[in-house]
Amino acid sequence: MASIPAPVSRRGRGAGRRWRPQRAGLWFVLPAAALLGIFFAYPLIASLWQSFFQTAGGESTFVGVEQYIRLFRDPLVGKSLLNAGIILVLQVPLMIALAVGLAYLLNQSWLRFRSGFRLLTFLPAVTTLVAYSVVFRVLLTTDGGAVNQIIGVFGIAPVDWLNNEWWAKVAVIAAITWRWTGYNMVIILAGLQAVPAELYEAARIDGAGKWQTFWHVVLPQLRPVLIFTSVTSTIGALQLFDENYILTQGGPNDATLTPVLYLYKVGFRQFDFGYASAIAWMLVVLTAVIAVIQFRIMREKP
Amino acid sequence: MKMRSAIALGAVLTLSLSGCAMGGGGGSAGATLNADAEVSGEITVWSWDVGATALTRIAESFQAEHPGTTVKVVDVGYDNAYDKISVGLQAGTGLPDVITIESDAAPGYVTQFPKGLTDLTPVLGDQKADFDPFKWSVGSNDEGALRIAPWDSGTVALFYRTDYAEAAGVDLSTAETWDDLIALGKTIKDKTGHTLLSTDLSTGGGFQMYLQQLGQGLFNAEGEITIDSPEAVRVLTMMTEMNAAGLIKNVRGWDGRVTSAKDGDSAVTPEAVWWIGTLQGDAPELAGSYGVLPLPAFDAGGVRTSNSGGSGLAIPTQAKNPDLAAAFVTYALADTDNQVSMMKEEGLFPAYLPALQSDYFQQPVEYFGGEPVYETFAELTAQIPPIVYTSDSAQATDIVANAVTAAVLNGADPKSVLADAAQQLATATGREIAQP
Numbered sequence: 001m002a003s004i005p006a007p008v009s010r011r012g013r014g015a016g017r018r019w020r021p022q023r024a025g026l027w028f029v030l031p032a033a034a035l036l037g038i039f040f041a042y043p044l045i046a047s048l049w050q051s052f053f054q055t056a057g058g059e060s061t062f063v064g065v066e067q068y069i070r071l072f073r074d075p076l077v078g079k080s081l082l083n084a085g086i087i088l089v090l091q092v093p094l095m096i097a098l099a100v101g102l103a104y105l106l107n108q109s110w111l112r113f114r115s116g117f118r119l120l121t122f123l124p125a126v127t128t129l130v131a132y133s134v135v136f137r138v139l140l141t142t143d144g145g146a147v148n149q150i151i152g153v154f155g156i157a158p159v160d161w162l163n164n165e166w167w168a169k170v171a172v173i174a175a176i177t178w179r180w181t182g183y184n185m186v187i188i189l190a191g192l193q194a195v196p197a198e199l200y201e202a203a204r205i206d207g208a209g210k211w212q213t214f215w216h217v218v219l220p221q222l223r224p225v226l227i228f229t230s231v232t233s234t235i236g237a238l239q240l241f242d243e244n245y246i247l248t249q250g251g252p253n254d255a256t257l258t259p260v261l262y263l264y265k266v267g268f269r270q271f272d273f274g275y276a277s278a279i280a281w282m283l284v285v286l287t288a289v290i291a292v293i294q295f296r297i298m299r300e301k302p
Numbered sequence: 303m304k305m306r307s308a309i310a311l312g313a314v315l316t317l318s319l320s321g322c323a324m325g326g327g328g329g330s331a332g333a334t335l336n337a338d339a340e341v342s343g344e345i346t347v348w349s350w351d352v353g354a355t356a357l358t359r360i361a362e363s364f365q366a367e368h369p370g371t372t373v374k375v376v377d378v379g380y381d382n383a384y385d386k387i388s389v390g391l392q393a394g395t396g397l398p399d400v401i402t403i404e405s406d407a408a409p410g411y412v413t414q415f416p417k418g419l420t421d422l423t424p425v426l427g428d429q430k431a432d433f434d435p436f437k438w439s440v441g442s443n444d445e446g447a448l449r450i451a452p453w454d455s456g457t458v459a460l461f462y463r464t465d466y467a468e469a470a471g472v473d474l475s476t477a478e479t480w481d482d483l484i485a486l487g488k489t490i491k492d493k494t495g496h497t498l499l500s501t502d503l504s505t506g507g508g509f510q511m512y513l514q515q516l517g518q519g520l521f522n523a524e525g526e527i528t529i530d531s532p533e534a535v536r537v538l539t540m541m542t543e544m545n546a547a548g549l550i551k552n553v554r555g556w557d558g559r560v561t562s563a564k565d566g567d568s569a570v571t572p573e574a575v576w577w578i579g580t581l582q583g584d585a586p587e588l589a590g591s592y593g594v595l596p597l598p599a600f601d602a603g604g605v606r607t608s609n610s611g612g613s614g615l616a617i618p619t620q621a622k623n624p625d626l627a628a629a630f631v632t633y634a635l636a637d638t639d640n641q642v643s644m645m646k647e648e649g650l651f652p653a654y655l656p657a658l659q660s661d662y663f664q665q666p667v668e669y670f671g672g673e674p675v676y677e678t679f680a681e682l683t684a685q686i687p688p689i690v691y692t693s694d695s696a697q698a699t700d701i702v703a704n705a706v707t708a709a710v711l712n713g714a715d716p717k718s719v720l721a722d723a724a725q726q727l728a729t730a731t732g733r734e735i736a737q738p
Contacts, residue, residue, distance in 0.1 A: 055414075056693065074730065141554065162554050163504060163711065251504040253707045268388055269696045271414040 051277035067278035079254055080262045088237035091173045096229055099184035104214065107192045125183035133246035136175045165255035168248050172256055175243045184229045191225030224298060231294040235287050259283055337425040339625035344372040346398035350380045353402055353613060356648040360634045373630055391418040397618040399627040403450050405612045408440045409691030412449045419449040420617040425628045426451055429636055434653040439688035441614045449616060451635050452653035456574035456612035457683045458511060460595045466569045469494050475595055480540055483598045487549045490569045498549035499570050500562035503710050506703040508572065512537045515608040516600055519689030520698040526736035529702060530724040538709050538716035545710045560584050572597055574610035575679040579649035582669050594675040596682060607682035612653065655684060694731045701727050
């Protein structure tokens with residue numbers, strides 16, 4: 001940040017530092033800072049504090065790092081992270097590829113009703129998480145659900161979407177892909193529009209075909225945008241909650257249990273707030289690690 | 303996915319904030335209630351759905367009989383009710399004078415917030431014998447002090463389709479044991495194609511309900527884990543056999559169960575008395591095709607009922623007007639006329655046993671072809687076996703639901719999945735596994 005020369009304060013006789021203009025700024029940021037302090041910093045510190053306690057029978061006892069050691073021993077923490085990992089490894093590339101494809105298509109000048117199509121693709125991103133999850137649950141009902149009826153037309157036996165450990169993951173992946181592809185598409189579209197027209201022209205003059213242009217010219221230009229969408233999607237997958245909560249409640253047999261869903265169960269169903277806070281901080285650390293990796297990759301030039 | 307999980311995270315963070323502000327949650331032990339106190343002033347009551355409707359109605363007559371009092375009933379909605387209650391108890395502030403807690407959730411609140419709920423023994427203690435024994439135990443702490451007053455019972459019986467039984471030529475009233483019922487279920491399946499029962503296996507498929515029939519919970523009186531007890535293995539084996547014979551239709555969630563009943567998939571539904579309200583409300587077209595029998599026992603002569611659901615009322619220690627709250631709770635719950643009126647108007651089946659003597663329960667019910675089905679439930683209510691809950695019941699419930707999925711759906715051996723489940727719970731909670 002550039003340093004601003006401090007205004008010369010007028011020292012009237014005996015008035016001393018009655019009024020210093022640079023202090024005025026502090027008063028303006030105070031409301032925001034106070035709100036941030038009360039609703040952000042204080043809870044944050046309090047939860048860290050809480051994570052060193054064990055609540056049982058209404059009594060809190062200091063247990064040191066016991067809750068954090070517990071994280072490593074708890075098979076459900078491992079399972080929830082593994083579930084999130086499986087979902088993100090399958091879902092993020094699928095969604096980003098879809099979003100790039102859609103964005104590229106919707107950026108073509110020959111396409112009519114482009115704005116309409118863009119709006120349609122983006123619309124899922126404005127639906128509420130709970131509402132669309134409920135709709136997906138109805139669509140994926142084993143008996144008489146729309147999805148099973150449609151695949152039934154092609155002679156495929158009904159799939160037990162929400163009760164099978166593998167298909168339940170697929171259902172979650174399908175749901176979040178539907179919800180978030182449009183959102184990522186818009187970001188990538190913005191990236192595409194920032195690609196200078198000269199590059200396309202140069203590629204054409206060099207005799208590159210449509211596919212070659214896309215692969216060697218457009219994609220490299222999209223690199224920062226792709227990294228950004230991948231990282232936010234990865235963090236999003238780590239924080240998955242609503243879809244699993246409504247579609248499967250984390251079942252069957254914990255096959256769709258995610259870290260945040262587990263945190264919710266531990267905190268609000270088992271009232272183990274100390275441990276829930278420890279899980280929250282584990283997620284904070286994981287997310288921070290991913291963010292750091294993002295910055296590293298962004299800084300490196302290809 | 304981001305916004306909402308941020309909210310969930312934020313909620314936990316905020317929660318721990320208030321928790322440590324109050325030094326670990328709970329606040330003071332609360333006022334000692336005085337049954338003969340002069341009541342005045344105002345209270346607020348939290349409930350939801352028909353519960354709120356019922357209490358609003360009761361509040362009007364209470365105010366008329368107690369001049370100078372105001373009872374404000376708020377329908378807080380079911381979805382966020384428990385999050386609000388948990389946060390309020392943890393923070394020691396923010397709760398009204400009376401709250402509703404369902405029986406399934408009751409043990410968790412009683413054990414985790416020992417100072418959060420007012421001891422109701424001074425006002426209701428001498429009427430213990432008048433209440434459903436299971437409801438009383440589920441709302442009491444280790445020392446037997448009542449914290450959540452029994453409201454409505456979840457007395458379980460067997461709902462069955464009379465038309466299916468007739469079509470298959472079987473008499474279900476001859477089924478004294480589950481083995482008998484399974485045999486008849488196979489006949490029904492062969493003759494009519496209908497499954498025996500519809501259930502949601504992912505949430506345990508009624509495992510704990512069946513286990514309670516055998517007088518057992520997931521823990522024994524010493525707080526040791528009994529998930530792998532011979533009784534539990536017996537229940538899970540029975541469920542596995544039912545499913546292997548194609549007698550179970552696995553459905554998802556509450557909606558799935560209601561839809562399945564409406565579609566007439568299965569011949570029987572072992573469920574609590576409040577299922578009557580669901581049937582009448584959601585499947586009025588099936589009037590005349592249902593009957594009610596006591597549950598089959600595990601062994602001839604055994605207990606023929608269990609519990610599923612039901613609620614209670616509690617007074618948080620942070621209540622501003624505990625004496626008025628206690629007077630209202632007593633008025634609503636330990637009163638024959640009011641309990642009978644809640645049965646008539648809102649379908650809440652009394653946990654207050656004297657109310658069950660009312661003529662109303664002997665009356666024929668049109669929906670069930672004029673049979674006096676409430677009589678069956680009224681007789682069974684006093685027989686519901688009390689079971690032990692602990693502070694880890696919620697976690698045990700999750701683990702057991704997974705064991706049910708593994709055994710019934712994935713074909714794992716019931717004995718070994720329950721042994722694994724017990725071990726998992728022991729590791730997570732530090733509790734001992736009970737030795738048979």
